[in-house]
Amino acid sequence: AQTVTQSQPEMSVQEAETVTLSCTYDTSESDYYLFWYKQPPSRQMILVIRQEAYKQQNATENRFSVNFQKAAKSFSLKISDSQLGDAAMYFCAYRPYSGAGSYQLTFGKGTKLSVIP
Amino acid sequence: EPEVTQTPSHQVTQMGQEVILRCVPISNHLYFYWYRQILGQKVEFLVSFYNNEISEKSEIFDDQFSVERPDGSNFTLKIRSTKLEDSAMYFCASSRDRDYEQYFGPGTRLTVT
Numbered sequence: 001a002q003t004v005t006q007s008q009p010e011m012s013v014q015e016a017e018t019v020t021l022s023c024t025y026d027t028s029e030s031d032y033y034l035f036w037y038k039q040p041p042s043r044q045m046i047l048v049i050r051q052e053a054y055k056q057q058n059a060t061e062n063r064f065s066v067n068f069q070k071a072a073k074s075f076s077l078k079i080s081d082s083q084l085g086d087a088a089m090y091f092c093a094y095r096p097y098s099g100a101g102s103y104q105l106t107f108g109k110g111t112k113l114s115v116i117p
Numbered sequence: 118e119p120e121v122t123q124t125p126s127h128q129v130t131q132m133g134q135e136v137i138l139r140c141v142p143i144s145n146h147l148y149f150y151w152y153r154q155i156l157g158q159k160v161e162f163l164v165s166f167y168n169n170e171i172s173e174k175s176e177i178f179d180d181q182f183s184v185e186r187p188d189g190s191n192f193t194l195k196i197r198s199t200k201l202e203d204s205a206m207y208f209c210a211s212s213r214d215r216d217y218e219q220y221f222g223p224g225t226r227l228t229v230t
Contacts, residue, residue, distance in 0.1 A: 043224050044223040044224070046221075047218050050218060102173055103150075104162035104173060104175070105162060107159050107161075108159065110159075
């Protein structure tokens with residue numbers, strides 16, 4: 001079974017600074033997807049960024065980028081130029097490639113990010 | 118921008134009662150999902166639904182749970198006889214196709230007393 005581990009229950013960052021959230025996962029699959037979701041206090045989860053395991057290039061989305069290390073099974077999220085609106089719970093999630101017949105997301109426990117003005 | 122919507126936002130029910138949680142997925146999406154998050158714990162997958170049938174379910178999704186797409190727009194989760202441990206936030210999600218991102222609704226907080 002796949003597992004996703006986020007070892008940092010809480011993090012804080014000064015506004016305009018950079019912060020990195022950690023995520024590790026365990027799988028025996030070679031093809032899969034990894035995601036970071038953001039859950040603001042209103043509690044609707046929003047997709048931040050997605051990475052396909054077969055792609056060596058790290059995904060980026062504006063101020064958000066990932067460091068994907070497939071051999072180490074590590075998938076960290078870097079937020080640059082942090083803004084007050086980035087304060088939220090961040091979830092790392094894994095999903096197998098659909099050819100495996102499963103579409104379910106497996107989530108980590110989340111990291112609560114606070115942004116200090 | 119289209120969104121997944123869920124009603125009600127909060128439901129309180131007594132143990133043993135039946136509840137129906139409702140979701141309206143994004144209109145051109147074909148895959149639908151339910152997840153739940155017990156307070157302080159991980160978000161857990163319950164079930165996925167495609168072409169009017171369950172395509173995958175977890176161990177949590179036992180006989181007291183059922184899903185339905187009754188009218189082509191709504192997607193419902195029924196809990197037949199609620200237990201205290203069913204208290205959780207229930208999230209509906211949808212995706213355009215199986216390899217596309219899942220978009221989540223705001224959730225329904227279910228409190229079983």
